[in-house]
Amino acid sequence: MPRFMGFVRMEEGIGQPPQALMDAMGVYITEQATAGHFLDGGGLYGTEDAVNFVVRAGETTRVDGPYAEAKEIVGGWSLLDYATLEEAVEAQREFADLHAKHWPELTMVATLRQVSEEPPSPSDG
Numbered sequence: 001m002p003r004f005m006g007f008v009r010m011e012e013g014i015g016q017p018p019q020a021l022m023d024a025m026g027v028y029i030t031e032q033a034t035a036g037h038f039l040d041g042g043g044l045y046g047t048e049d050a051v052n053f054v055v056r057a058g059e060t061t062r063v064d065g066p067y068a069e070a071k072e073i074v075g076g077w078s079l080l081d082y083a084t085l086e087e088a089v090e091a092q093r094e095f096a097d098l099h100a101k102h103w104p105e106l107t108m109v110a111t112l113r114q115v116s117e118e119p120p121s122p123s124d125g
Contacts, residue, residue: 003039003115004088006078006095010108011071012046021102028098032080037091041078072109079115088112 032038050065082088089112096110 001081001083002085002088003117004080004082004092005113005115006041006080006092007074007111007113008076008108009072009111010075010106012066012073012075014106017106018103021099024098024102028095032091037080037082039079039081041076043076044074047073075108080112085114088114 029038029041047065047067050067052063052065054061054063080088080091082091092110092112096108099106099108099110
């Protein structure tokens with residue numbers, strides 16, 4: 001079955017989610033896990049402790065957070081398993097709808113991407 005990654009991007013420092021959302025997410029994730037769709041996932045801490053390694057022009061530079069220029073950050077992730085892309089898309093919509101219902105003042109982007117099952121091919125460089 002194809003695997004997918006779900007990401008949640010939102011503004012940093014907007015406070016804790018409402019308890020109603022946390023409760024609804026607990027039920028939703030339990031249902032998805034029981035059905036074998038939710039494999040793993042969780043929320044991420046803020047960027048104050050984040051570390052990036054930037055590769056540019058053959059050089060690697062470490063850049064520590066927080067990042068003043070970041071307007072949106074990845075706040076959570078999930079590893080999902082669905083038989084079809086359509087099922088995964090529908091589940092991601094349901095996930096986003098929970099946020100719209102229980103935290104209506106939130107602006108967020110719920111992204112779904114399929115995980116490549118093929119090893120990367122060497123470049124023809």
